[in-house]
Amino acid sequence: MTLRVALNSETKILLAPMEGVIDAEMRAVFTALGGFDRCVTEFVRVTEQRIPDHVFLRFCPELHAGGVTSSGVPVYLQLLGGDPKWMAVNAMRAEKLEPAGIDLNFGCPSKTVTRREGGSVLLREPNRVGDIVAAVRDAVDPSVPVTAKIRLGFSHTDDLEDIVERVIRAGATEVCVHARTKEDRYKPPAHWHEVRRVSGLTDVARVPLTINGDIWSVDLAGRALAESGAQHIMLGRGALRSPDLALQIKQHQQNVPYNSMPWNAVLTMLITYLTRSTNLHPKFVGNRAKQWLGFLLVTYPEAKDAFQSIKTLKESDEVLRELSNISRSLG
Numbered sequence: 001m002t003l004r005v006a007l008n009s010e011t012k013i014l015l016a017p018m019e020g021v022i023d024a025e026m027r028a029v030f031t032a033l034g035g036f037d038r039c040v041t042e043f044v045r046v047t048e049q050r051i052p053d054h055v056f057l058r059f060c061p062e063l064h065a066g067g068v069t070s071s072g073v074p075v076y077l078q079l080l081g082g083d084p085k086w087m088a089v090n091a092m093r094a095e096k097l098e099p100a101g102i103d104l105n106f107g108c109p110s111k112t113v114t115r116r117e118g119g120s121v122l123l124r125e126p127n128r129v130g131d132i133v134a135a136v137r138d139a140v141d142p143s144v145p146v147t148a149k150i151r152l153g154f155s156h157t158d159d160l161e162d163i164v165e166r167v168i169r170a171g172a173t174e175v176c177v178h179a180r181t182k183e184d185r186y187k188p189p190a191h192w193h194e195v196r197r198v199s200g201l202t203d204v205a206r207v208p209l210t211i212n213g214d215i216w217s218v219d220l221a222g223r224a225l226a227e228s229g230a231q232h233i234m235l236g237r238g239a240l241r242s243p244d245l246a247l248q249i250k251q252h253q254q255n256v257p258y259n260s261m262p263w264n265a266v267l268t269m270l271i272t273y274l275t276r277s278t279n280l281h282p283k284f285v286g287n288r289a290k291q292w293l294g295f296l297l298v299t300y301p302e303a304k305d306a307f308q309s310i311k312t313l314k315e316s317d318e319v320l321r322e323l324s325n326i327s328r329s330l331g
């Protein structure tokens with residue numbers, strides 16, 4: 001199947017949640033560039049207590065502005081926890097801040113199954129996954145989308161159909177599958193074809209399915225969709241390596257010629273991100289720049305020199321000055 005057949009005008013591109021990497025400022029610069037239809041926040045951990053508003057607002061400052069980025073792209077707030085009751089209580093609290101949607105995390109690695117824990121460990125208990133989705137679904141207004149992000153399983157994929165059936169029966173609006181088990185961690189390859197096993201279930205239930213994992217290029221986006229039978233795609237590390245990947249995919253889909261972003265434009269994007277982040281701790285901002293340059297290195301060899309020139313710098317203003325000098329020297 002060609003990419004254009006696999007992709008259609010209904011295909012949405014989601015920016016993946018990435019704890020410690022993709023924050024609100026990064027969502028702002030990515031969605032300003034274009035191509036993305038939705039973002040998901042880093043996870044908010046739910047324990048046996050009521051989460052105060054300021055915590056939701058810290059993870060999702062877009063809640064101050066209608067739950068969308070400055071470019072108008074909706075941001076879903078992600079919750080992670082193992083107790084249906086407390087997930088419901090906190091989803092209701094979050095709902096008051098009017099997020100564009102609530103996403104439930106069943107993918108993050110964690111070691112033990114306790115009532116407090118959430119993430120991929122719950123995939124060992126498909127009934128609890130269903131209970132959590134149902135509790136959250138019942139707790140918030142039907143107009144609020146409740147989506148679930150899962151992996152193929154914890155240590156095996158045998159329960160995938162059961163998990164997805166329960167998620168659908170519990171009333172999830174959409175399902176996203178990172179096509180690996182928890183034990184696969186991030187080891188390549190992602191097993192997109194395994195997701196095909198549940199695409200019939202989601203099709204019949206009319207619950208949109210999103211494929212995630214190792215989508216690094218336009219071609220791989222088409223292959224991931226074709227192999228999985230999913231309707232939508234989610235990009236995480238692929239977007240960090242090639243910030244215009246979503247845009248490339250959209251342009252390809254519309255048959256519009258597109259030249260990948262030149263290095264200086266990427267550097268400008270990084271500088272914009274850092275400038276927007278200056279309210280954060282100066283050391284944090286410098287580290288974020290190094291982290292992102294680490295991803296960019298794979299696509300842009302020029303990122304190596306930029307990385308070398310800032311690697312010993314500690315303060316954000318030094319990092320910004322150095323990167324701005326490099327950008328100016330490129331013209």
Ligand SMILES: Cc1cc2nc3c(=O)[nH]c(=O)nc-3n(C[C@H](O)[C@H](O)[C@H](O)COP(=O)(O)O)c2cc1C
Pocket residue numbers: 016017018019020021041042043078105106107108149178212213214215234235236237238
């Ligand atoms: C550093 C890092 C942080 C992540 N944080 C989250 C998170 O907060 N919530 C979540 O559901 N997934 C999280 N993930 C998983 C990603 O959303 C995504 O499923 C995974 O990276 C595979 O997609 P990719 O190959 O496009 O990166 C994280 C992944 C990484 C590498």
